[in-house]
Amino acid sequence: MSEALAVFGSFVAAVNARDAGALASLLAEYFLFIDTLANRVEGAASMEGGWRAYFEMCPDYRLRIDEVVVDGALALATGEAGGTIDGVAWRTPAAWKAIVRDG
Numbered sequence: 001m002s003e004a005l006a007v008f009g010s011f012v013a014a015v016n017a018r019d020a021g022a023l024a025s026l027l028a029e030y031f032l033f034i035d036t037l038a039n040r041v042e043g044a045a046s047m048e049g050g051w052r053a054y055f056e057m058c059p060d061y062r063l064r065i066d067e068v069v070v071d072g073a074l075a076l077a078t079g080e081a082g083g084t085i086d087g088v089a090w091r092t093p094a095a096w097k098a099i100v101r102d103g
Contacts (some may be wrong), residue, residue, distance in 0.1 A: 004100045005068065008075040011098065016062050018055040024048035028101065036092060058083040063094070074101045 004061050007026060014022035027044035041050050055061060061083035068077040074097040082091030 002070050002072075002075075003103070004073050004075040004098060005070045007100045008068065008077065008096070008098045012063050012065055014044075018059070018061065020048050020051035020055065025056050036094075058085050060084050074098070075100070
């Protein structure tokens with residue numbers, strides 16, 4: 001298994017376990033997250049707080065990965081994100097790009 005695939009798999013597992021600490025441990029200091037509304041969060045420390053808040057708002061948030069393509073340090077994936085917010089279930093197509101550097 002490639003390093004990029006293993007790290008991306010750990011990221012998905014941490015999201016699905018709603019483990020903000022595990023997520024933060026996988027993120028580089030210069031990490032950049034862009035959501036479907038084009039909101040941007042930069043840095044692992046900022047993102048850990050964001051994940052904690054999001055998991056409180058959407059306690060059953062989950063990712064489903066349908067397809068992953070790996071090329072060296074790059075992993076591209078498509079699938080679906082979903083959960084429940086204020087009693088309303090939702091799901092949306094999603095895509096992820098992960099670049100693994102220095103482990």
